[in-house]
Amino acid sequence: MFELIRPDTKFDFASKMKAAVIASVVFILIGLVSIVYHGGLNLGVDFAGGAVVQIKFQKEATTDRLRSALDGVQLENSNIQAFGAAENREFLIRTQETAADLKVLTDRIDTALSKAFGQGTYEIRRVEAVGPKVGKDLTQKALLALALSWAAMLVYVGFRFEFRYAVGGIIALIHDVLVTVGVLSLLNMEFTLNTVAALLTIVGFSINDTIVIFDRIRENVKKKVRADLRQIVNVSVNETLSRTILTSLTVFLVLLSLLFLGGPVIFDFSFTMFVGVIAGCYSTVFIASPFVLLMERFMPSKRKRK
């Protein structure tokens, strides 16, 4: 039998709780500082408004030539970068500038390009233009979806287990999202629709792990009525540890494949998921379960009250 974690593993997770919480808080704080330092999140056009244009040239082109072309239409503040491998001759133009009627904006870019390079010498492969109204709508929708998904998890876990379990689970979820957002900010990566989709998926995925452990805690509580809850939590986390790691590993493998082979269009999605899965695996073991212990202090279970 091939085993990653030996069945008799008895790691004392509960005693590491304090250190883990401090580590997490420090990490989240670093993330928050980074967000403040960067003057907020690096919002992509989906939320901030603006346009992204992906162009592929038939002949050699440089960012300098592109920039001077955009100068002519007062879009010199655009961010221009080569996209993908150099031999593809692909570039990404981003502008934060936006317009109530986006036709005006895209026409301007169009005019600049056709004037500088000539019609037919390039292919516009992708345009994403978002006006200020839609950007605001999407931001609200994203925040709402995230908050509602947390609330839904709280309700479901509270309904299936006990409220004190649910609190631990949700804190772990919020932890995962904050850590992930912090990492994105540290790397100054852009926040896009795909990023939010990945965050929502992480919420669904990370609670999975947590539920598996809670399930085991509940089972063991019934089995070993006399045992200390602290001990039960420890045993339960250890018993499910190999599953936690195995499942995270399989998702990890899949994400590695997406990261390296999925192409640049979904890189933001894959990367966010990647960070989130690591955070989720860690928080399940070190945050969610110990919080059940902590909650026990404030809200002792019925069994103890008797």
Add this chain to the structure above:
Amino acid sequence: MFQSIKFRTLIAAVIVIAAAYFLLPSVMPEIPASMKNAFLKNRIHLGLDLQGGMHLVLEVDTEKALEGTVERLANAVREGLMDKRVRFRSVERKPDNTIAVELPNREARADLEKVLSDQFPDLEIKSTEAADGRERVALNFREKRIADIKKTTLDQSLETIRNRVDQFGVTEPEIIPQGDDRILIQLPGIKDPKRAIDLIGRTALLEFKLVDEEHGLEEALRGNVPAGSILMKGSREKGEGTGARRDTMYLLKERTLLTGQSLENAQVKISDRFGEPYVAIKFNPQGAKDFDRITGENVNKRLAIILDGAVYSAPVIKERISGGDAQITGAFTMEEARDLAIVLRAGSLPAPVRVLEQRSVGPSLGQDSIDKGVLSTIIGMLLVFVFIVIYYRWSGVVACFALMLNLVLLLGAMALFDATLTLPGIAGIVLTVGMAVDANVLIFERTREELRTGKTPRAAVEAGYTKAFLTIFDSNVTTLLAAVFLFQFGSGPVKGFAVTLTLGIIASMFTAIFVTRIIFDHCTWTRKIEKLSI
């Protein structure tokens, strides 16, 4: 009966075969004609990000339509008052869309009220204010009517845009209203997004006005525009070959003689003399009558043809034109003439539209995404397979078999529901694979634990499945919940992800629990193996 392995195998087989049957039309585009009727039309659609195309959100300026209605109503009120010989000083539309009526005295107010209740039930008196012996009355549109007008504006815009898109020739377009004043448009396979936006977003208000030849254009350009006339610029004419453009100005009579509403048809024709395309228009019977009268009354004057506030041409009327045929010329390219004919046939938009969101993907990028998505899915799945087989040996092979079935079920269900596959959707498929294996991991880990306590394989498998079931169920429900919020939140591509995730999880419950159990039961019951390779 449900215990019977044969019966359970039958159920599993029926479901898998059904899924394969639904899936076949999607993966085999060339089904022989004789077989076509044997299959459903439902199939998996490719999202705009994979097949290329454009996603557009337009905002209809319903406020503008309201302004226009109030303006017309103000004119009608003015005429109504004159008709009934009610004395008034002025009637005009205010920027807040009220109509201000100034009456010379108190007594006229009763007359105004009578005219209103007889002819204008949609108007109500908002406020009255007496100043210097005059009465200032502010008229308001009734709330309900305002909502009606906005709704009608949106409906008409939808209708017109649908017409235009249909005539432009897009397969499977999607044009749906969103909220009070937005229209979502999805145009798969569009190669020239700019041209499509020009066609869809153009107001296409066609007007005919006389050129004011009694007053000097120079004088008007200096700022002295005579009453009853307006200045209007000419449509940008292209200079020879250079692409340089110049603006010509026209002085026109303000009154509109005819509009595009009187059109019956519009077609592209090629002029004999220059081989240049132009648009031939045909008026409807009433329009033809009006055109006949207008041209008859104004021989030797110039009639301006105006589209969206720009003069296209202003030919001299040489003689009365009967029969209702006219033409619009103006140095068009063939494409421009064709698009103009389409918008004239489809009618004008009742209000201007603005582009709020535009996302377009070229077909070559779409193909790129498909290639990369498929490659990463295959590699991702292989990695998972190898890992699971190394870890669980024979049982791992069973789990991989279940994953393959899961894929067939997932795609089959997508085809059945006419679902759309997007790039994040492909990521969703491979992620589902990573997550679906979780159910088997849970079961296998549990079974291992039971084996360690010394149970027989049969008892261990039994306990493993039973004890793991609730856990799997709970954890999958939470993922489904997350998928629901994803679906709610997302636009096209993200929605596609939510769909594959949802279907994948449901399918995985079936394959990972039900199907693998059959195999294990077969081995432990029928073949009574002594040692489980897990």
